[in-house]
Amino acid sequence: MSVNYIPATFAVLRDNDRCIKCRACERQCSNEVHYFDADFDKMLVHEDQCVDCQRCVTICPTNALKIIENPNSFRKASNYSQQLILENYRQSSTGAVLLSSMGNPQDFPVYWDKMLINASQVTNPSIDPLREPMETKVFLGKKHTHITRNADGSIDTSGQSPQLEIAYPIMFSAMSYGSISYNAHESLARAATELGTFYNTGEGGLHQDFYQYKTNTIVQVASGRFGVSKDYLDAGAAIEIKMGQGAKPGIGGHLPGKKVSDDVSKTRMIPKGTDAISPAPHHDIYSIEDLRQLIFSLKEATDYKKPVIVKIAAVHNVAAIASGIARSGADILVIDGFRGGTGAAPTRIRDNVGIPIELALASVDQRLRDEQIRNEISIVAAGSIRSSSDAVKAFALGADAVYIATPALLAIGCHLCRSCHGAKCNWGIATQRPDLVKRLNPDVAYKRLVNLVHAWDHEIKEMMGGMGINSLESLKGNRLMLRGIGLTDRELKILGIMHAGE
Amino acid sequence: MITIDAKNKYYKELNREIADAPDSDVTVENVCGQRYIGTNASDKTITVIGTPGNGLGAYLNGVNLVIKGNAQDATGDTMNAGEIVIHGCVGDACGYGMRDGKILVKNDAGYRAGIHMKEYNEKIPNIIIGGKTGSFLGEYQAGGRIIVLGIGYEDVCPVGGFCGTGMHGGEIFIRTKKRPVNLPAQVEITTASDEDMDSIKGSVSEFCERFDIKASDILSSHFYKLTPNSSNPYTELYVNQ
Numbered sequence A: 001m002s003v004n005y006i007p008a009t010f011a012v013l014r015d016n017d018r019c020i021k022c023r024a025c026e027r028q029c030s031n032e033v034h035y036f037d038a039d040f041d042k043m044l045v046h047e048d049q050c051v052d053c054q055r056c057v058t059i060c061p062t063n064a065l066k067i068i069e070n071p072n073s074f075r076k077a078s079n080y081s082q083q084l085i086l087e088n089y090r091q092s093s094t095g096a097v098l099l100s101s102m103g104n105p106q107d108f109p110v111y112w113d114k115m116l117i118n119a120s121q122v123t124n125p126s127i128d129p130l131r132e133p134m135e136t137k138v139f140l141g142k143k144h145t146h147i148t149r150n151a152d153g154s155i156d157t158s159g160q161s162p163q164l165e166i167a168y169p170i171m172f173s174a175m176s177y178g179s180i181s182y183n184a185h186e187s188l189a190r191a192a193t194e195l196g197t198f199y200n201t202g203e204g205g206l207h208q209d210f211y212q213y214k215t216n217t218i219v220q221v222a223s224g225r226f227g228v229s230k231d232y233l234d235a236g237a238a239i240e241i242k243m244g245q246g247a248k249p250g251i252g253g254h255l256p257g258k259k260v261s262d263d264v265s266k267t268r269m270i271p272k273g274t275d276a277i278s279p280a281p282h283h284d285i286y287s288i289e290d291l292r293q294l295i296f297s298l299k300e301a302t303d304y305k306k307p308v309i310v311k312i313a314a315v316h317n318v319a320a321i322a323s324g325i326a327r328s329g330a331d332i333l334v335i336d337g338f339r340g341g342t343g344a345a346p347t348r349i350r351d352n353v354g355i356p357i358e359l360a361l362a363s364v365d366q367r368l369r370d371e372q373i374r375n376e377i378s379i380v381a382a383g384s385i386r387s388s389s390d391a392v393k394a395f396a397l398g399a400d401a402v403y404i405a406t407p408a409l410l411a412i413g414c415h416l417c418r419s420c421h422g423a424k425c426n427w428g429i430a431t432q433r434p435d436l437v438k439r440l441n442p443d444v445a446y447k448r449l450v451n452l453v454h455a456w457d458h459e460i461k462e463m464m465g466g467m468g469i470n471s472l473e474s475l476k477g478n479r480l481m482l483r484g485i486g487l488t489d490r491e492l493k494i495l496g497i498m499h500a501g502e
Numbered sequence B: 001m002i003t004i005d006a007k008n009k010y011y012k013e014l015n016r017e018i019a020d021a022p023d024s025d026v027t028v029e030n031v032c033g034q035r036y037i038g039t040n041a042s043d044k045t046i047t048v049i050g051t052p053g054n055g056l057g058a059y060l061n062g063v064n065l066v067i068k069g070n071a072q073d074a075t076g077d078t079m080n081a082g083e084i085v086i087h088g089c090v091g092d093a094c095g096y097g098m099r100d101g102k103i104l105v106k107n108d109a110g111y112r113a114g115i116h117m118k119e120y121n122e123k124i125p126n127i128i129i130g131g132k133t134g135s136f137l138g139e140y141q142a143g144g145r146i147i148v149l150g151i152g153y154e155d156v157c158p159v160g161g162f163c164g165t166g167m168h169g170g171e172i173f174i175r176t177k178k179r180p181v182n183l184p185a186q187v188e189i190t191t192a193s194d195e196d197m198d199s200i201k202g203s204v205s206e207f208c209e210r211f212d213i214k215a216s217d218i219l220s221s222h223f224y225k226l227t228p229n230s231s232n233p234y235t236e237l238y239v240n241q
């Protein structure tokens, strides 16, 4: 045993009474955990390669498999987890930066779980969404400060900035082709189209095949400018400038050359096999004025017909930054919290940089109201909206809509093994390997996405109805609908809510 | 040819007028800081007299721009096709993320010229700068070709510091005998071979012709060629958690 012995994180338990040696698990596992040993006439395992993606467990015809946490452990200490020790071993043997994926798994407070939603009793009747009309459609974009009316009494909409009309207040957030597969992108694009909402190309360009879904596509422009061309900008219903990402604030993107396949290379417009590097900063943006310059260059290129979105990571000074962005000419602001997912991020950054979306959203909404510029920009909350109740709480804290990514991937088969950066996703999502990609059937997957959004929308309407609210507009920023539970005065103050019982 | 007077016109109005002009040959006079000229136009040759503002030719798609004067920052940002010819100097971040077409600058360029330039198949962008450039020339360059001629700067190195930082594709040619200082480790520097010189001969001759410079004098000088030594500079940087 070497000094750097790295024990398996998971134990693969096979019930040999049940196993019929069909070798399906062996064929299905891209991590090559299972293998058949002819001498022993037995299935054996390379346990250390298991990432607990549950693919084999799901596929095994005789339910012979279980993956559990490896019960073998180093001596316990509450200040020094086994994880930390193993990371040290990995780094001391390679000299490399730790890389991981999906959202921050550390034990930080989840404020969604510390807020409770109101309901009407007696004095303000609740509304039954099955019987009464409920409005969850949203228009994102700059709004006029005052309502003026035409001679016939109708509202004057002239001079209105372009708006993004979404049938549900839920959109699929940016995931690039490259970080996720063709089939995953197709599923998102088709679901967004059927739902009347939007998916987002991420910074990897737009595959030719998906131009047909352009009415429901948000195209992203990041520092690397991959795949950004006139056609691409024209294709988007809106253009999103990526300044930051919640999972890795202050860090750019880096798609390793091995993931730049033929097709990915075509979409990104770079040679096959070269690293696709998007550094953290846009090297032409050093101020809000510079950001304004990029925003208006995009508006000029698309004839002022499309809303421009600016996406930032939730960081310490987010309220002041948002105030600048609201004055920069951007139509929509996306705030991405620090628990948001990623296809790959340095572990230390993912786990330690940024702030929770709940606090960021509350402080941004408040700041923009205080400065009387809230109408200048719509706010989309992102970065760990896990369920419809998280979404309702986000609306009450001031979000106009939410972006979801991890829930969307779960809907199409992700088992949250947090191994996307390995590019061998057994569920055909975070991979470019054709044999794995084909495991994801877009015909099935897109319907599951549609189902998910329908289900959430219904739940949102039920919660709204319970509060006696029949339009999302009346829930937006309505913090009286929230109460904190087990929060300090300071936390309540930032969230702008009272404690339960008050 | 149509002439448009830019005096006292806001860029939005001016650019609309240029794009809508019923002639493919447009001259714009009295330009004074108007941004994004050429961005919304197509199939035109636009001659700019004066000083255009930032974002000149951003996302340019097949338009030819001729600037009789200096240009400012973010010229040719994410340019897709076409040509920008500047009879003067250009500001910072010229040709950011450019993926095809060419930018010819008679005199000097500011910082970060050619940053993030990319190429794909037959789309190979070109930037040629007659004079000198600021620091970070070709930063993160992923493709395409940058040529700095250093005309009038024969005694010094005509590029600033940190040339080619993060470069992982494409090539940079510099006409000089002085090696650039503090080149990053991943950039290889060699004296341009005869074969290399043949590869840039056409572009350099065209540049010289445009600006009335004797090409043979330029082409017979010593050039350095900078190329990255890896198209995967970060592969060794990470270990899976």
Ligand code: SF4
Binding pocket: A014, A018, A019, A020, A021, A022, A023, A024, A025, A026, A034, A043, A059, A060, A061, A062, A063, A064, A065
């Ligand atoms: S899939 Fe199940 S039954 Fe088949 S070899 Fe694996 S463990 Fe045995």
Ligand code: SF4
Binding pocket: A053, A102, A409, A413, A414, A415, A416, A417, A418, A419, A420, A421, A424, A425, A426, A427, A428, A429, A430
């Ligand atoms: S997308 Fe695939 S690799 Fe990433 S967490 Fe989900 S199942 Fe694992």
